[in-house]
Amino acid sequence: MFKKLNPFKLILLWLIILFIIGALVIPILFATTVGGEQKPLTFFVTLLLAAKYGVLIITIITPFFYFNWIKKYWxxxxxxxxxxxxxxxxxxxxxxxxxxxxxxxxxxxxxxEIKHIKEYYSFNPKKIRSEKHWINGRKDSIWTVYTKEGSIQSQVEYKNGSLIKTIK
Incomplete structure (x- = not known):
């Protein structure tokens, strides 16, 4: 099997495997993630990182195993x-x-279970991006989004995962 492979095919195989994993896992994360959480996006970014690092590692390691191929298609x-x-x-x-x-x-x-999350524009806690609250995995209380200048951009109120009203 390894004789039929070459570095180019290994790179393609690596990228196809990551694509299949993403195509299977990301829809599951969308279906099972509570609104406001970024698990699907975070997983997608992790796949992109795995693609970059994997291709780099493959290009570094394969010359030792596919020397004749590398000589021709360097x-x-x-x-x-x-x-x-x-x-x-x-x-x-x-x-x-x-x-x-x-x-x-x-x-x-x-x-x-009550979860409070504050997101920041930077690691400086004075630049709050948003405040969100969950009770038992459902959106709850007032969610606030701030501009970079610190003024309130939007506010909405949730109860048991349902939108009650838009405040601003």
Whole structure:
């Protein structure tokens, strides 16, 4: 089986596997995630990271196993290495410049799980992006979204997962 593979086919196989995983898992996450949570988007971004890092690793490792193929089609591996390496490098650079943060507080009152989440425009708690509340996995209380300047952009009220009213 490995004799029929080459670095290009391995890269394609890796990307196809990630695509299939995404096509199966993301709809499940959309169906099972409470509104306001970002699990499907977070999973999609994780798949993109896996694609970038996986292609880079494949282009680094395969020359040792497919030397004859690399001698003939070196430019394919080089192009994949440069593109994936560039995006991995940019990702590593961006890690030091994170522009988003959040605090999550969970408390239990009787049998109820109450979750409070504050999202920030940066890790500076003075720049609140939004405040959200859940009771037993359902939207509850007043949800507020702020502008970067700190004024209220929108407010809505929920009760047991249902929208009660739009305040602003």
């Amino acid at each position: 430019y394919i591996s080089l192009i994949a290495f440069i593109i994936s390496g560039y995006y991995v490098f940019k990702h590593q650079q961006g890690k030091s410049k994170i522009k988003y943060g959040f605090d999550q507080e969970i408390e239990y009152v009787g049998k109820d």
